[in-house]
Amino acid sequence: MGRAVPAVIRALDILELFLDGETLTAPEITARLGLPRTTVHELVHTLTDRHYLSTVPDRPGHFRLGMRVFQLGGVFAGQLDLAREGQAAASEVAARCDETVHVAVLEGTEVVYVAKVDSTQPVRMVSAVGRRLPAHCTAVGKLLLAMLPADAFAARYPRRAALTSMTPHSIASVAALGRHLATVRANGIAYERCESNDAVACVAAPVRDHEGEVVAAMSISVPVLRWTDESAAKLTDVVRDGADALSARLGHRAGRPLPPPA
Template sequence: MGRLVPAVTRALDILELFLDGDGTLSAPEITRKLGLPRTTVHELVTTLAARSYLVQVPDQPGRYRLGVRPYQLGSRYAEQLDLAAEGRQVARSVAETCDETVHVAILEGADVIYIAKVDSTHAVRMVSAAGRRLPAHCTSVGKMLLASLSEEALAARIPEGAPLIAMTDNSITSPEELRRHLAVIRERGIAVEQRESNPDVSCVAAPVRDSTGQVVAALSISVPMIRWSEERQEELAELAAKGAGELSARLGHRRRGA
């Protein structure tokens, strides 16, 4: 690895300060937060402003906010993102950690579509494929995605009073029961499915967010019942959340306080 350039590092440190608070800072505030010499901060801020990375706040002399250049760079980065490709990379990493089948799925209507899948190396594993469509209410990824919807959007996909199809004896078939289940998922931030789409498999799923904070996908870990337990569920729920968080970060999401 090459040597880090101190001046570039300091300039990037200044830019990253604007990710918190109200998005505006003065040179003295930057000096205090980073512990840099006042003259150094002045030179760096002047340079960043000259290149449109920072701009002075109108009617607030001495205060700065992000300029247009970071937005242009972020937009170009977002243009080249591919959710399926990024999902496969993260799913591969998660699968290598737990050696179970990992999926990434999106919501379409009342169904989920799997856009990425990485298999376990075990002889006993889940049989599925990228591109497969399943009823959302029968899967952990689907329930995670349904739980992220507003009441209006959920009602458009799952009308109250309309029976839901069952894939197994454990599938939820009542919209009212489903809504109670989704309320728990919203509170926990994790969805669990126990033999609801496959009588021999249980799953856990976590939400994937884009740069705006919107849930755009879900990542799940699927486990045959012979390897499932309450302890294993908790372990995999934590790993699914970590993997979903990594994929979210790749899509530009930044957690509050991060």
């Protein structure tokens, strides 16, 4: 492998500070990254000159992501069939159940949401495409972790690794996570109740590609005030159907032999 270039790393660190959608000043960037003030000013000037950052018209000294980032993201989204097809499939599921629907992929020990359709109901989950959450705290994440080969899971979660807790209900140990995932793997469905958000419950199903590999998960998220045994059973059927429909969009043929579970 080639040597990482420090200046490029620093420029990317600056860009990644803006992933939450906020605007920042050069002194704020300097403070967050601990870089020399001169270095930050030079990098910010270069990124602005190349349109990766832009100034905020009504907020002197503040910067936000620029048009070039949007253009690159558009090219990426155009190449990623999962994002496009996931959005279409999620829209169909949301129309059927009127709850918030997500499609997510696994990246390390986190899930990244690549598609989302909101519920029209006044009480609903608030989230965003591109958001990351600890995989073990979410239904989509637990579904995807359950489908990993044993060695891939162990590489992500050493036996004594500390797990982030988002609520008091989050799974707190790798051993407990392993036991939970065995159930998920056996059932082919994952549930989460108040593990990432005290007020939300979710159910998730696997999305497979043309080779039968699990490449994503689809979930339906519901405020706990609407989560009952009856609604959970209905939403489980809906999310299974939706995940199967998205799998078909990705070229998966129902009934063909599937890879064995991990």
